[in-house]
Amino acid sequence: MAELLVVGSVALDSVETPFGQVQEVLGGSATYFSCSASFFTRVRLVATVGQDFPKEHVQLLEDRGVDVGGLSVAAGRTFRWSGAYGYDLNEARTLDTQLNVFANFRPALAENLRRVPYLFLANIDPELQLEVLHQMRERPRLVALDTMNFWIQGKREPLGRVLREVDVVTINDAEARQLAGEPNLVKAARAIAAMGPRTVVVKRGEYGALLLDDGAFFVVPAYPLESVFDPTGAGDTFAGGFMGSLAARDRVDRGTLRRAMVYGSVMASFTVEDFSLNRLARLAPHEIERRYADFEDLIRLERA
Amino acid sequence: MAELLVVGSVALDSVETPFGQVQEVLGGSATYFSCSASFFTRVRLVATVGQDFPKEHVQLLEDRGVDVGGLSVAAGRTFRWSGAYGYDLNEARTLDTQLNVFANFRPALAENLRRVPYLFLANIDPELQLEVLHQMRERPRLVALDTMNFWIQGKREPLGRVLREVDVVTINDAEARQLAGEPNLVKAARAIAAMGPRTVVVKRGEYGALLLDDGAFFVVPAYPLESVFDPTGAGDTFAGGFMGSLAARDRVDRGTLRRAMVYGSVMASFTVEDFSLNRLARLAPHEIERRYADFEDLIRLERA
Secondary structure, X not given: OOOXXXXXXXXXXXXXXXXXXXXXXXXXXXXXXXXXXXXXXOEEEEEEEEOOOOHHHHHHHHHOOOEEEEEEEXXXXXXXXXXXXXXXXXXXXXXXXXXXXXXXXXXXXXXXXXXXXXEEEOOOOHHHHHHHHHHXXXXXXXXXXXXXXXXXXXXXXXXXXXXXXXXXXXXXXXXXXXXXXXXXXXXXXXXXXXXXXXXXXXXXXXXXXXXXXXXXXXXXXXXOOOOOOOOOOHHHXXXXXXXXXXXXXXXXXXXXXXXXXXXXXXXXXXXXXXXXXHHHHOOOHHHHXXXXXXXXXXXXXOOO | OOOEEEEOOOEEEEEEEOOEEEEEEEEOHHHHHHHHHOOOOOXXXXXXXXXXXXXXXXXXXXXXXXXXXXXXXXXXXXXXXEEEOOOOOOOOEEEEEEOHHHHHOOOOOOHHHOOOOEEEEOOOOHHXXXXXXXXXXXXXXXXXXXXXXXXXXXXXXXXXXHHOOOOEEEEEHHHHHHXXXXXOHHHHHHHHHOOOOOEEEEEOHHHOEEEEEOOEEEEEOOOOOOOOOOOOOHHHHHHHHHHHHHHHHOOOOHHHHHHHHHHHHHHHHHHOOOOOXXXXXXXXXXXXXHHHHHHHHHHOOOOO
């Protein structure tokens, strides 16, 4: 079992879906990621919050065994995001973004974090992703990054540079098309692989996820849920299950990558069952294994 | 190997996609279905065309071994459909529909067709689907039907009656939601199963297809194609591969149904590579087996 470092955002989210709404609940890419990954391995978190950040949120992560030594408290208010979803639940409409202390986030890794062998660069400025990567004392065994439309549009050049240095990119389908400038998703995934990463993971919301690894595709559906409550954080939760399961096995090959795709989907399927991290907070390991078995059954094709 | 009877439409289609356009080419639900199924078993076709229907189109079906004895030629013009697709290729915009001789189509099965053991009721008026079913001398081993928004809206009551009498329904995702009155696709599929059919197949275009059989789900992705040329007929081609492979094995169980889902996806993935039935017309059986093997690889999850 190898340790896993994540650098990203911790936020307070306000979310409205057709099924309810919540105000200033725990959110952020690094939060979902680390809580999800904590079910698989030891996670070390680097992020920043403001002085207003509720202590019980930190406690939740500590209860999950996440090392929050790298969570700095800066003068000012915590990053806030608010968004709304319509009935199709596939895309959030951002209502408001207040970067607050996150605007000045310059991650400085403590010495003990600079040799962690698995690294996830969550969705932050690609220049910061590069800075973090260059602070590592030795090249991690696996580096993955996530990104979004905002950086694809506004930080194309540094994004290109960090893509050349990572092993895995996780990205949603619309953003994959945007990054590659190519409407066909298969061509888009191949074009992104040609930018550097050996492995491309395309997240497709209710349609599951696509893996392109070393030229070969693998497709995993989303878990057939009867009620999806709030999709916020599903992508980062997926990434947490994906990277967490790889770090736990400390082995990256065709088999572990495909199983990581399923673990990512399993974890995401829990997150969307409730607001914020509520479902992950009450999740038991045996539920993960049971749902993994359900996934195996969902895609199993016996030979004639 | 058991025979397969299909009753549906034969049409002349005019189609525009971002990649080209064609005028009055061979189309129709029963056409795509029977050509696709002909790679698996002996297909008998019941449909109607007008006096203007080109002989070479009939020849194409005969060359595929399809029994066209039930293809009647009526006074008047052949059914015409014209539609256009945007870049996402997921939904056709119908530009024009001319029912012509299809408006008076009242399928009367010749005696030798009334004991065919596998029956597909392609997308026609549910009252006609019922009439066909009631002309059978004995209950076929497997009856499937396809339907669409037009009948869901306008012929709800007869559609409900025929649904109670069939084993399988194939339907696209938007229409599944419409038929069930339920936005969640998992709940919608279960609701449709509660209307009668033991097996529900939901076609999701570029996202693949979903099988609900005896309460259990199976999901197959679409084949990752680098270029999709024209999605017209993909759903009927899918149904042809699905029913054809079942009739070929003459066995309907969990294993054959799941493999039928893959054969359906394989056949549909060829159809969309060209306009009309062009790709199916030049398809070789070894290409089907090769792509089936690609599908197995695309969803294969080894145990740790």
